[in-house]
Amino acid sequence: MTEKYDAMLDQMVKDYSLVTHGYSGEAPANPYPMFEYRRSQCPVMHGDLLQESRVPSMADYMMTGRPVVTLYRYDDIHSVLMNPNDWLSHIVADGFGAAVDNLLLTAMDGEEHKKYRKTLQKPFMRGQIRKLMDTLIRPVVVNEFVEQLRPKGRADLLREFALPFPIRAMYAYFGFPHDEDLLGNLASWAIQVVAAPQTDPEVAKVTIPKSMVAGQSMLETLMPIVQEYRARGEMRNDILGYMMTTEHEGDSFSDEEIANFIRMLLLAAGETTTRSFANMIVQLLENPQVMEEVRQDRSLVPKAVTETMRRDPTAGAVARIAARDMEIGGVIIPEGTAVLCSIASANRDPEVYENPDRLWLKRPMRPLLSFGFGPHMCMGMHMAMTEMEVALEEILQLPNLRLDPDYRKPEIRGLNMRGPDALHVIWDTD
Ligand code: HEM
Numbered sequence: 001m002t003e004k005y006d007a008m009l010d011q012m013v014k015d016y017s018l019v020t021h022g023y024s025g026e027a028p029a030n031p032y033p034m035f036e037y038r039r040s041q042c043p044v045m046h047g048d049l050l051q052e053s054r055v056p057s058m059a060d061y062m063m064t065g066r067p068v069v070t071l072y073r074y075d076d077i078h079s080v081l082m083n084p085n086d087w088l089s090h091i092v093a094d095g096f097g098a099a100v101d102n103l104l105l106t107a108m109d110g111e112e113h114k115k116y117r118k119t120l121q122k123p124f125m126r127g128q129i130r131k132l133m134d135t136l137i138r139p140v141v142v143n144e145f146v147e148q149l150r151p152k153g154r155a156d157l158l159r160e161f162a163l164p165f166p167i168r169a170m171y172a173y174f175g176f177p178h179d180e181d182l183l184g185n186l187a188s189w190a191i192q193v194v195a196a197p198q199t200d201p202e203v204a205k206v207t208i209p210k211s212m213v214a215g216q217s218m219l220e221t222l223m224p225i226v227q228e229y230r231a232r233g234e235m236r237n238d239i240l241g242y243m244m245t246t247e248h249e250g251d252s253f254s255d256e257e258i259a260n261f262i263r264m265l266l267l268a269a270g271e272t273t274t275r276s277f278a279n280m281i282v283q284l285l286e287n288p289q290v291m292e293e294v295r296q297d298r299s300l301v302p303k304a305v306t307e308t309m310r311r312d313p314t315a316g317a318v319a320r321i322a323a324r325d326m327e328i329g330g331v332i333i334p335e336g337t338a339v340l341c342s343i344a345s346a347n348r349d350p351e352v353y354e355n356p357d358r359l360w361l362k363r364p365m366r367p368l369l370s371f372g373f374g375p376h377m378c379m380g381m382h383m384a385m386t387e388m389e390v391a392l393e394e395i396l397q398l399p400n401l402r403l404d405p406d407y408r409k410p411e412i413r414g415l416n417m418r419g420p421d422a423l424h425v426i427w428d429t430d
Pocket residue numbers: 089092105106107117124265268269270272273276314315318319370371372373375376377378379380381383384385
């Protein structure tokens with residue numbers, strides 16, 4: 001490992017920890033007992049679950065004092081997410097939209113969202129991504145990471161694997177040149193943009209201008225990559241190639257539009273997979289019988305991904321705003337009120353999941369909310385799930401993988417962007 005690569009990992013860990021810290025606020029590391037209580041006592045609650053724990057909330061990122069209602073039940077959240085005409089998404093851009101010229105698919109509504117989504121989602125459809133499983137994703141995971149780790153016998157899997165591998169895989173699919181500086185810079189800037197909203201105004205004074213600079217640096221770095229790709233004239237089967245050859249409403253995308261879209265995708269594509277993968281490994285290591293089941297039967301790997309994402313999702317909440325006066329569970333929600341949908345709570349709703357706290361791979365699945373649901377459901381979910389499946393399969397090739405007894409047990413924390421601070425593991429080397 002080069003010194004430069006080491007420094008890049010250090011920077012990524014630092015940025016990642018800042019986000020975890022910001023989204024942990026004053027909340028208990030294990031918020032599930034609190035969710036259980038609220039789901040049964042006040043499933044449609046006046047107030048903002050995140051802000052009350054001093055965690056930035058997409059229901060009111062800029063803390064304007066907008067009225068907020070928090071939803072805790074699966075069915076209520078499912079119905080909000082399925083109904084985009086009554087529940088709008090534009091508020092999601094309040095926090096860091098400005099840093100990316102407000103070009104965020106997740107914050108678009110109505111026809112605008114439909115049109116862009118239709119064009120952009122094609123290279124992320126399941127069939128397309130499954131083709132990459134063994135041609136692009138597995139070679140990155142095995143050759144660049146697992147085989148490098150194997151002789152060492154121990155690692156902080158968060159630093160050495162979970163942080164860099166999704167970015168490497170994703171950047172290869174974008175069609176970017178393989179360059180450590182580029183990878184490290186873009187990944188850090190992406191995290192700095194996401195870290196803009198803060199509940200402490202003094203901290204926000206630093207993070208908001210930093211996010212603006214980061215957003216601009218991303219664009220300035222992406223533009224020449226896009227221009228060089230086009231100038232080469234060789235359209236490959238990757239995202240850049242797709243965006244240069246596709247049409248949107250009868251026109252092709254300009255280089256600037258492509259750079260803008262790639263920037264938007266970069267915000268969504270890295271850390272979420274890192275955290276979901278790390279949360280999966282922590283849960284499996286804490287439940288050795290379940291880990292053993294997966295070791296014995298690799299066909300359970302996709303279930304391990306979805307069940308761990310259900311039980312402890314990284315995206316703990318999403319938000320919408322009422323387009324007109326609405327009512328949920330007998331509570332009137334006036335137009336202009338934001339709803340904060342606690343996905344983490346919905347995922348353990350006993351009305352929907354039997355014995356919801358248990359990590360149970362053979363449980364009958366219901367539509368998973370951990371990637372959101374409805375028209376805004378995560379566009380990169382097949383990429384993320386395929387990356388996580390390959391990563392789990394390959395990490396299980398490290399014999400007798402277990403927690404490193406020399407370190408504190410990893411703890412998943414945060415009310416949103418949940419994840420552990422580190423993931424120290426050991427395995428047998430002979
Ligand atoms: C395990 C990893 C991931 C998780 C947990 C996750 C989670 C989510 C969630 C919860 C939403 C819905 C937000 C809402 O409804 O307000 C979303 C949307 C989105 N995600 Fe992901 N995501 C992951 C990976 C990715 C990747 C790898 C990409 C990029 C390729 C991506 C791109 C997007 C985009 C573009 C949207 C907006 C979709 C729309 O509004 O139509 N995500 N994601």
